[in-house]
Amino acid sequence: MLLDARGVTKLFGGFRAVAGADLAVADGEIVGLIGPNGAGKSTFFRCLAGDLVPSAGRVVFDGDDLTRASPEAHARAGIGRTFQVPATFADMTVLENVMVGAFLHHPGAREARARAREVLDLTGLAPLAGQRAGALGTPGRKRLEIARALATAPRLLLLDECLAGLTPVELRDAIDLVRKIHRLGVTLVIVEHVMEVIVTLAQRVLVFNEGHVIATGAPREVVADPAVIEAYLGRGYRERTDPAP
């Protein structure tokens, strides 16, 4: 397993945001984490990215225990991530933003710049290279976050709602980009609450509700799971669609 998270629990005071969640991701997979708002998927994601230290459980990546490691140690180990609210470096240009990521494995400025340009070509951001990141719109910033993380040459990329709030055309472009990254051999874990997106992208999904994983499997099976429908739409909906015999 590339990523093996076991029994991950996160308490905020007395509130159990994540209660013993397990996730094992094989090299080359695309895994989706879905669930209604407040289900704990983002907290779980932040435990995987090194933002939060789990209250209990272990996170092992490629044989190394990263449970208590710093965010920068996660990057060095080969885990890239994006932020739910894009956190691009507003006063730096698009190229400079990506260079910061490229510096991780290319300490010289010239090599980092060359690597960053390759990533900009790949992600379609090359025409915007000289623009201030702060001048980009939301779709551009989300794309830049992906590019910046990609420049660190991650083996696993964690995407946090990078597709939310896009128009249908932007969404199609973003899905194409995610597929392209996957073809490069990058394993992906995608948090999303837009169900349609996950269904087209992921090979396997985990459904979170109230801090627990309530279902796991192929997207088509999972969306038909009564427990999932109930978590998303409430009990009344299930009773209406599932009439008594």
Next chain:
Amino acid sequence: MSSDHWRRAGAALAVAALLAYPLAASSPYYLDIGVTVLLAAISASAWNILGGFAGQVSVGHGMFFGVGAYLPLLVYTLWGWPPMAGIPLGMLLAVGLAALIGAPTLRLTGHYFSMATIAVAELIRILVGTWGLVGAAIGLQGPATARGWWDLTFRDETPYYYIFLGVLAGVLALTHALQGRRLGYYMRAVKAGEAAARSLGVASRRTKLAALALSASLTALAGSLYVLKTGFVDPDSGFGILVSVQMVIVAALGGAGTLYGPLVGALILIPAQSWANSWLGGGGSGLTFVLYGGIIVLVARFEPGGLFELRRRMLRWRPERSRAA
């Protein structure tokens, strides 16, 4: 001519003006203003590495300036060494101090870091003011007359002007080199968003400590230059809050986080301060506080990026023309 040519011509003109200024300065008063401008530009450029590029706004850089100012006169007072010999010691001690106070204070963010630096600087000022070895409240004095050129004690200010100009050029060259290197990018990334920077593998605490150490050593150098010129230092002129605040104001006025912002800020602030003081006579130092306060209000309210940001915004208003140029 392209805009690049214009820029190069402007830079050449500015360098020529800075080199020729002592020849044009009609009186020691104007020469002194020139020397003071250069000194303010050096210390604000040193501050700018931490406060401008790495975004950690220290309001206690007087502690490093003071260390740099005291050491040359201390080695002279204790052992009769040429004051110049105290410069590297002051810079080293400033780096040591930076490492000591950086570890706890750089954990704080934003205003909390600024307040912690004020507290540490004030504490050091008070301690120095009660410590007999370093002259307590009276301070230290340098050689009254030069024993040789190595004492760097000149009656005329022209040699100081050129020494300071050379050091300023060195500090700016160093800053420029830093901007093009990984550490420079990492510093700007930490300023722009620490969490995002860390997610890209930037060791943020090490980056901030490196910026602090570099900034502290250059600030100490500025303090040493100051004391070579004046030949005298006391707790207030070395470690006082006004010393710390001036660096922040000068850099913020010109543009914190830009290469030439501190120089531009010094070129405006120091003459303004000097003229304001001479108009209103004796109560000068009180007026300095009023001037600083007014600038803080104006910069914070209307243009937090300083004059360089203002210029950039004005250029953006007419993009067609600047592109055609």
